[in-house]
Amino acid sequence: MLLSVLYIIGITAEAMTGALSAGRRKMDWFGVMLVASATAIGGGTVRDILLGHYPLSWVKNPEFLVITCVAGVLTTRLAKWVIKLKGIFIRLDALGLIVFSIIGTKVAMSMGHHALICMVSALVTGVFGGLLRDLICRQTPLVLHEELYASVALIASGLYLAQLEFGIDEVTATISTLIVGYLLRMAAVRFKWRLPSFHLETESSLH
Secondary structure, three states, rough: OHHHHHHHHHHHHHHHHHHHHHOOOOOOOHHHHHHHHHHHHHHHHHHHHHHOOOOOOHOOOHHHHHHHHHHHHHHHHHHHHHHOOHHHHOOOOOOHHHHHHHHHHHHHOOOOOHHHHHHHHHHHHHHHHHOOOOOHHOOOOHOOOOOOOOOHHHHHHHHHHHHHOOOHHHHHHHHHHHHHHHHHHHHHHHHHHOOOOOOOOOOOHHH
C-alpha cells in the first residue's frame, strides 16, 4: 500500500515536470501528454519490455496513464505555480526515484532474476523516463550530467536486496531504503556530488 501511494505521487510529479519540458518546446496538448506520460511511466514500460513482463504496468492499470495525462494537462494551467514550487518537486523526484527503483527491483525478483538483473531493472525503471523526456524534447539527458542519479537507483536497489538477503522483513527493508535513498539523492543535490566525467579532446585541440 505504501509503495502504491508513493508511486502515484511519484508519477504525478514526474508527469508535471515532463509537461514543463514540453512547454519549453512549445508543444500542443498531445505533445504535453506524450512527454508527461513518457517521463512518468516510460521507465517502467522499457523495463517491462526488456524483461518480457506483460501486460505492461499501465496496460494492466490504465488509471496510471490517465493520471499522467491529466497531470500533464493541468500543468499547462498551473505552470507558474509548479515552477515556484521547484524545491518541492526536486524532493518528490528524489522520493519517486527510490520508489521506482524498489518497484523495478521487485518486478525482476518476482520473475526469478539474478540480483544483478534486479539492480539493472531498478536502474531502468528509475532513469529511463527522464531519458525519454530529454530525447523527445531534444535536450541533453540530465541524468547523465547532473548530480548522482542513476547511481542512487543502483545503490537503493542493492540496499533493498541486501536487507532481504539478511532476513529483514519487506516492510522494514522498503522504509529504510526509501529513507536512505532519499537522503542520499538530496545530499547529492545539496553538495553537487557527481561521478568523474570523461572529457575527450578533439583532434583540433590536440594541435
